[in-house]
Amino acid sequence: MIELIETIVKPLVDYPEDVKVSETEDDRKITYNLTVHKDDVGKVIGKQGRVAKAIRAVVYAAANNESKRINLEIM
Template sequence: MIELIETIVKSLVDYPEDVVVTVNEDDRKITYNLTVHKDDVGKVIGKQGRVAKAIRTVVYAAATNESKRIHLEIM
């Protein structure tokens, strides 16, 4: 899943080397924390959050076989 998130986000940003995805997992959910360069935050979020919503939709669809809930947070 980390590779999927990195692949999507690195194609959108100007500083792909600064894309970092970390994972926090507990009993009920898996949280992916996405960190990008400060100049690329707007590109990842998009107008009215449309790009962020699209990224989350793809990630959630790819995780349908997981037994835990998946969350993607953009830091």
């Protein structure tokens, strides 16, 4: 899943080397924390959060067969 998130985000940003995804897991959910360069935050979020919603939709669809809830947070 980390590779999927990186594959989606890296073409969107000016500093792809600064894209970092970490995973935190507990009993009921898996949280992916996406960190990008400070100049690229707006590109990842998009106007009115449309890009972020699209990224989350793809990640949630890919993780549909997981028994745990998936969260994607943009730091």
